[in-house]
Amino acid sequence: MTVVRTVLGDVAAGQLGRVDAHDHLFFRSVRLPGEEQDDATAAGLELAEFARLGGGTLVQWTPYGLGRGAAELPRLSRESGAHVVAATGLHQARHYADGVVESVAGPRLAELFVRELTEGIVPGVRAGMVKVAGTYHGLDTHARWTMAAAAEAHHATGATVGVHLEHGTAGLEVADLLCDELGVAPTSVILGHLNRFPDDRALRELAATGCFLGFEGPSRAHHATDWRLFDALASLIDAGHLNQLLIGGDTVVASARATTGEGPGAPYLPRVLWPRLRREFGAGAEAAIAITNPARAVALSVQGRGELREKPTPADSPVR
Known part of the structure; x- marks a missing residue:
């Protein structure tokens, strides 16, 4: 059985329901002073509203050191009825306070990732994926270091590697490094923020790598490209890449929450985006993007003790 590691334990991938494939209930960065998402009550309201509107699972991409709220996530998941997948990993160095990145540079970074995936971020709360980040139109030394550690953690645990692409760029460089050089299967890689570079x-060149393609939004910071989202999805669907497409909300700042801020927040997916996917592309395509694809994308590719289990390739997906 293919499973997804949630904050309440492993569940069958087929039980996730409709998935927000990239979001944040908690997030804190020195780059965003005054916009910290560190209020558990506000996070609970957001997740509850997402679930009330039909959301089944939220994948939180907040990595190590950025205020993941790991101790709160199990309670919020139980109270809302929505699954939550947490992340380990490391973002760009510029998002951290002085000394945080240096504090994990001494120990082997991959060991930290594996420990959080297998033993827990906090007791009883294990991460279900690894999140790392590229740089603008390239990969710096920090990005290569974190991606090498992410690949090692993937090989040890089967966890998916989700990649923040800065303004949607450097996707081919990331795929070359993770898949070709470091041996991560493309079906265990999510290239995120592609809505920002439509x-x-x-x-289409990125789709040819076989990686999952993440589109998030709408975003206040990138509203200039929001209107291109459905054109980009239509182009990729027409080219035969429906089974690689993912949608997320990516609520990075407190003011963007739907329930306690100005929105649109995670509830925007069940309220607006998923119904529009059905209207634009049909129920089968909406089910692929909201249900089938994310279930495959975040599923562990290791079963038992080190026994490899291949994730299905996009062509193997039952939804066309």
Whole structure:
């Protein structure tokens, strides 16, 4: 049985329901002073509203050191009825207070990731994926270091590697490094923030890598490209890449919550985006993007004690 590691334990991938494939209930960065998402009550309201509108699972991409709220996530998941997947990993160095990245540079970074995936971020709360980040149109030394550790953690645990692409760029470099050099299967890699660089030709080239393609939003910071989302999805669907597409909310700042801020927040997916997917592309395509694809994307590719289990390739998905 293929499983997904949630904050309440492993569940069958087929039990996730509709999935917000990239979001944040908790997030804190030195780059966003005054916009910290550190209020558990507000996070609970957001998750509860997401669930009330039909959301089944939220995948939180907040990595190590950025205020994940790990101790609160199990309670919020139980109270809302929605599954939550937490992340280990490391973001760009610029998001951290002085000394945080240096504090994990001495120990082997992969060991930290594996420990949080297998033993827990806090007792009883295990991460279900690894989140790392590229840089603008390239990969710096920090990105290569964190991605090498993420690949090692993947090989040890089967966890998916989700990648923040800065403004949606450097996807090919990431795929070359993770998949070709470091041996991570493309079906265990999510290339995120592609809504921020909606170049149809570049997107089709990325799709040819076999990686999952993440589109998040709408975003206040990137509203200039929000209107291109459905054009980008249509182009990729027409080119045969429906089974690689993912949608997330990516609520990074407190003011963007739907329930305690100005929105749109995680509830925007069940309220607006998923119904629009059905209207634009049909129920089968909406089910692929909201249910089938994310279930495959975040499923562990290791079963038992080190026994490898291949994730299905996009062509193997039952939803076309």
